[in-house]
Amino acid sequence: MNKKLLAAFIICISVTQLHAQKIDTVAISILDHMSAVIGDLGSCRVHVNSNYDVPSQHLGLIKHADQEEVYMHGPDKLLIKSDGDKGSRDFYYNGKTLSYYSGDNNHFAQVKTPATIMAMVDSVHKIYGIEFPVADFFYPSFVDDIIAESKSLVYLGLTNVDGKECFHIAGKADDKTFQFWISNDAYYLPAKVVIVYTNKEMNPQFEATLSNWQINPSLPDAVFEFTAPPKAKKIKLAATAFKK
Amino acid sequence: MKISINKILSISFFALMLGALMPQQIMAQRFNHGGGGGGGFHGGGGMPAMRPSINGGAQNMGNHNFNRPAPGPARVNTPPVNNRPVENRPPVNNNRPNNNGHINGARPDFHANVNVYHGGRGGGRAYAYHAHPYRPYSWGPRWHPLGFFLSSLAADAFYFSLANQGYYYDDGVYYEPYNGGYTAVAAPMGAVVNSLPDGYETVQLGDGNYYYYGGTFYVDGPNGGYQVVAAPVGAVVSQIPDGAVDQQINGQDYLVYNNTYYQPVSADGQDAYQVVQVN
Numbered sequence: 001m002n003k004k005l006l007a008a009f010i011i012c013i014s015v016t017q018l019h020a021q022k023i024d025t026v027a028i029s030i031l032d033h034m035s036a037v038i039g040d041l042g043s044c045r046v047h048v049n050s051n052y053d054v055p056s057q058h059l060g061l062i063k064h065a066d067q068e069e070v071y072m073h074g075p076d077k078l079l080i081k082s083d084g085d086k087g088s089r090d091f092y093y094n095g096k097t098l099s100y101y102s103g104d105n106n107h108f109a110q111v112k113t114p115a116t117i118m119a120m121v122d123s124v125h126k127i128y129g130i131e132f133p134v135a136d137f138f139y140p141s142f143v144d145d146i147i148a149e150s151k152s153l154v155y156l157g158l159t160n161v162d163g164k165e166c167f168h169i170a171g172k173a174d175d176k177t178f179q180f181w182i183s184n185d186a187y188y189l190p191a192k193v194v195i196v197y198t199n200k201e202m203n204p205q206f207e208a209t210l211s212n213w214q215i216n217p218s219l220p221d222a223v224f225e226f227t228a229p230p231k232a233k234k235i236k237l238a239a240t241a242f243k244k
Numbered sequence: 245m246k247i248s249i250n251k252i253l254s255i256s257f258f259a260l261m262l263g264a265l266m267p268q269q270i271m272a273q274r275f276n277h278g279g280g281g282g283g284g285f286h287g288g289g290g291m292p293a294m295r296p297s298i299n300g301g302a303q304n305m306g307n308h309n310f311n312r313p314a315p316g317p318a319r320v321n322t323p324p325v326n327n328r329p330v331e332n333r334p335p336v337n338n339n340r341p342n343n344n345g346h347i348n349g350a351r352p353d354f355h356a357n358v359n360v361y362h363g364g365r366g367g368g369r370a371y372a373y374h375a376h377p378y379r380p381y382s383w384g385p386r387w388h389p390l391g392f393f394l395s396s397l398a399a400d401a402f403y404f405s406l407a408n409q410g411y412y413y414d415d416g417v418y419y420e421p422y423n424g425g426y427t428a429v430a431a432p433m434g435a436v437v438n439s440l441p442d443g444y445e446t447v448q449l450g451d452g453n454y455y456y457y458g459g460t461f462y463v464d465g466p467n468g469g470y471q472v473v474a475a476p477v478g479a480v481v482s483q484i485p486d487g488a489v490d491q492q493i494n495g496q497d498y499l500v501y502n503n504t505y506y507q508p509v510s511a512d513g514q515d516a517y518q519v520v521q522v523n
Contacts, residue, residue, distance in 0.1 A: 038298070038299065038302065039298075039299055039300070040301070041297060041298050043298065073298070074299070074300075075297060075298065075299070075300060086398065087386070087415075089400075102400055104442070105400070118299050128399055129399070139299065140299050140300055143302070143308060144303060144304050235402060235438070236402070237399055237400065238397065238399075238400075238401045
């Protein structure tokens, strides 16, 4: 009888702890592998198709879309050429300066930045509110951050994204649910992400597919240098510090 | 690859079974299986600063701290969207006539025995009244009507201060900081902006040119910019933004937007609106 009580007690404790945070070790293993490959890249190029919802009081969720061509060369070179509902926009980062160029308006802005890509991404996000979609995949602490936020994280199985077999991972945090699709090949690179913001009215979504990955391409430094086109006007980036 | 995943699944299943029985022990094994110094593929946690990788290498591979508190603001790909709850939409443009919740059709004020003038700078052409339906116009995805709330602005939003009030200007829309975000407001008179978005109209009135975008009129400003001015009486525009209110004057329907009266007219065979003065 005492043994049965002890067993029931152990099982109760186990169930309680598992309910507190359901983290699937397979999901962690896959994300670890992905993060390791990204961390080992010297350079890369990837195409990102993203779409996101904008809530409208009268119309509900309105879908917007952007396409980005991303070029990275470690540790301090980044070029993003973006086109879509936010207009034609380019971001050049050469390790010292981030240059923003609007092709629609033919104007540009330049700001001094930290010396590495991820430090720059963090810095311009904090100061200017600039978001680089899917940048989270490139954070060295990506897996740690996911674990820290997740209430549950589960590997769901294999599925196809644009004809490529991928590991499908789903998770839930306090304010969102998210899903990752990681390619089932030698590289374990991210192929798709979907985030549903469950704490926002109408539950807007963000979705991005990553395709045409090029691993360690040769990217000359000049690619990341911005030269203002003729008649381009220089403007100032508005810092979010202006908020009152 | 499927074979390796099967292996992982098998190992994980075994680990989970052990975990169900002895959670404390299995957590300890998991945290240390890559080696005490950080383990994993990189042989150590942290971010080697000089490594020529795009991000310095992944951290804590196979040695994650499962009890680490979540980082402050959520950082799982926060998209650049306006996902502010719409009920926080602030009351702006208080001077606009109250439409009692109606967009088109409410007639809160009945103007009788008032005069409507069409004359403009240099004597603009007066068009005859021509009733046609009001269809609120949008100037594209980056244009927002008065009162629209954004949680964040585009990176190239331009900040300026006028009469001790700070404004942001982005693609033809003016914003004021509000409740941790930004709300679209009427263009402040006298403000000068460097550029107007594609889609603005050039309105010729007498000898002068006006520019019209998003319900705002501009004239040529200093240094090649555009300066916000009051709507010139006699100007004819093709569209009026969302938010105009229908008002009846002398038995005819007019639209009022941002304290400007527009008379429905037919200009060159097209439905249009002419700015009129009412007193």
